[in-house]
Amino acid sequence: MLVVRPGGPADTDALLELAYLSGKGFTSLPENRETLAQRLELSAASFAGQVDPTEAWYVLMLEDTATGRIEGVAGVKGAVGLQRPHFSFRVVTFTQFSSATSTRFDHQALVLVNECTGHSEVGSLFLRPGRRQAGTGALLARARYMLIAAARERFSQTVMAELRGWFDERDISPFWEGIAAKFFRLPFEQADHMITTTDGQFIADLAPRHPIYLELVPAEAREAIGMVHRHGEAARHMLENEGFAASGLIDIFDGGPTMVVPRDRIATVRDARILPAHVADDPSLAAAPERLLAVPAAAAFRALRAGVLVGDEAIVLSSAVARGLGVGSGDMVMVC
Incomplete structure (x- = not known):
């Protein structure tokens, strides 16, 4: 029998194994034992109601009770952006018109924003490759919403989800190479690692403060904006089925989309x-x-x-x- 249960410190080895299996760009599952162990300690305290709801991080483990093996993981954060800014890019359109030449230009640009402060977040959804069938992903994904329904007072009125962005056949992020790397000047793996193992100050220090006009960036990077990783399409469809919709926000590192929904309109929570x-x-x-x-x-x-x-x-x-x-x-x- 497959059962979704709270994660705790005893799951550190299993969670680290899943982190290695998840691959590049799965920011919420860093390949770092200390970070994951601390997260699982926080998870145990969160389920027990021992931390402020805005600081809670609930880790859900999918266990096969016949074998005892952990087959997947998912998570829910009580709130983002309160202890440190939660930066995103918003895709905006600037319009320019010259009466002297009767010329109009509509320019798309990326603008750094911090709009998700206080939102609860569902994420970290990952299954072992051999378990991605027969509704197992839906069980794990929807268990997050059942948790929200079970304790609504612990979660924000708005729930968000960030999807992993596009990586090409060489496992390279065109968005990172064409845009983000120009500002951070770090290898993707190092920046990705620093998101979950530091206080994120490097993002506040280095992220661009002015609009980035998309006409000036490589075509491959433009085309990757808002695209979902090839392994993330099923997750996107499940989010849409629950009522999530694209917000116009994207991840500042890989360009993946941010989706949002009012908490009480999540289909599983509502029903x-x-x-x-x-x-x-x-x-x-x-x-x-x-x-x-x-x-x-x-x-x-x-x-x-x-x-x-x-x-x-x-x-x-x-x-x-x-x-x-x-x-x-x-x-x-x-x-x-």
């Missing part, structure tokens, strides 16, 4: 219901449609997909599913 569980190994459960289930409490959060019977007053689930969720008859269960 989730909480009902008491009735545990019974009813034969009709074998043909019951699969639903997304979760424990509606952050401290005890777990989520999985299983065939259940949903009535007006209770959810009927098998004893195996009840064990997977850690619930018994009479306990409250969230279903969507």
